[in-house]
Amino acid sequence: GIQVEQSPPDLILQEGANSTLRCNFSDSVNNLQWFHQNPWGQLINLFYIPSGTKQNGRLSATTVATERYSLLYISSSQTTDSGVYFCASDKAAGNKLTFGGGTRVLVKP
Amino acid sequence: EAQVTQNPRYLITVTGKKLTVTCSQNMNHEYMSWYRQDPGLGLRQIYYSMNVEVTDKGDVPEGYKVSRKEKRNFPLILESPSPNQTSLYFCASSLKWVGTQYFGPGTRLTVL
Numbered sequence: 342g343i344q345v346e347q348s349p350p351d352l353i354l355q356e357g358a359n360s361t362l363r364c365n366f367s368d369s370v371n372n373l374q375w376f377h378q379n380p381w382g383q384l385i386n387l388f389y390i391p392s393g394t395k396q397n398g399r400l401s402a403t404t405v406a407t408e409r410y411s412l413l414y415i416s417s418s419q420t421t422d423s424g425v426y427f428c429a430s431d432k433a434a435g436n437k438l439t440f441g442g443g444t445r446v447l448v449k450p
Numbered sequence: 451e452a453q454v455t456q457n458p459r460y461l462i463t464v465t466g467k468k469l470t471v472t473c474s475q476n477m478n479h480e481y482m483s484w485y486r487q488d489p490g491l492g493l494r495q496i497y498y499s500m501n502v503e504v505t506d507k508g509d510v511p512e513g514y515k516v517s518r519k520e521k522r523n524f525p526l527i528l529e530s531p532s533p534n535q536t537s538l539y540f541c542a543s544s545l546k547w548v549g550t551q552y553f554g555p556g557t558r559l560t561v562l
Contacts (some may be wrong), residue, residue, distance in 0.1 A: 371548050382538060382556050389550035424551075427493070437483070437508055438542075438551060440493040 344428055345372050347441035353429040354418045354448045362444045364428035366377070371431055374402050374438065375413050378425040387426075418448045452477045454554035456541050462530060462560045471526045471557050482524040483508070483551070484516065486537040490507030493540070499524055500547055502535045531561040 344367035354360055366373070388395050388402040390411065391446040395402055401417075404411040415422055425445050429438035451511045462468055475482065483498040485508075495508030499518040514534055515527040524543075528535060541554040 372551075374550065376553070382558070384540060384553040384556070386550060386552060421499045429493075437498065438485075438493075442492055 343370065343430060345390060345439050345441035347426075347428055347444050349444060350442065352444055352446045354415075354419060354422075354446065356417050356420060356448055356450050357446075359414070359416045360418060360446070362415070362426055362428075362446075364413070364430075364432050364441055366409050366411075366413040366428075367429045368409070369406065372392075372438065373406075373411050373428065373430045375402055375411070376427045376429065377422075378427060378443070380424060384427075418446075420448045420450055422446060423448050452552075454541055454543055454552050456539075456557050457546075457553040459555060460558050461542060462562065464493060464562050465532055466530050469531060469559075471528075471539060471541075471546070471559070473524045473526065473555065474522050475524075475543040475552070476522065477543065477545070477552070479543035479545050479552075480519065480521070481547050481551075482518065483542045484514070484526050485540045485542065487540065488537050492531075496526070496539075499500050532558075533561050535559065536561050 346365045358366040373391045377385045390404045392406040399416045400412045429440040452541040457472045480500045480501045485493045487493045497516040539557045542551040544551045
């Protein structure tokens with residue numbers, strides 16, 4: 342099956358800083374999503390982005406499908422951005438998302 | 451409000467006592483799925499359903515059953531729960547078999 346790797350595994354930021362999270366996947370994909378898991382465990386959809394670039398407020402994402410990677414940018418980070426960020430992708434029919442190991446982000450005030 | 455709901459949100463039970471975790475979506479989505487999340491193992495798919503009466507196994511189906519009698523509901527059934535099924539469970543849905551998947555709030559299950 343498809344392999345999804347995220348880096349870095351952990352990230353500590355000062356409030357206001359910018360950061361980039363990376364997701365590499367091993368094969369061409371139908372689907373690429375970014376999620377934020379908050380401290381209460383809820384998985385919040387950030388982006389559906391199998392290719393191209395999208396922006397939503399302080400967050401943006403870019404997927405370069407031909408090179409099999411996706412980037413999530415967090416600008417002007419806030420303490421509420423803390424949590425774990427997952428990327429997930431699928432290749433085959435069935436929309437089975439394979440999740441990366443996550444990047445744990447801590448934003449300090 | 452468009453959403454995926456799960457019940458219960460928290461459950462502590464004992465080995466062998468049958469239980470059902472309900473999942474419902476109000477977005478008329480065809481595709482629904484169950485995942486479990488475990489420390490060190492991440493999120494893994496248990497079962498999925500492409501539409502009413504169409505279900506199939508994911509990566510870790512052992513010990514679970516599902517049914518899809520109505521489009522909006524996709525319950526997860528544990529006929530004889532065991533401690534290794536202690537986990538955080540998520541239900542998800544999407545309009546079709548590709549596209550954005552929306553996740554429910556999660557059900558934290560403990561089997562003693």
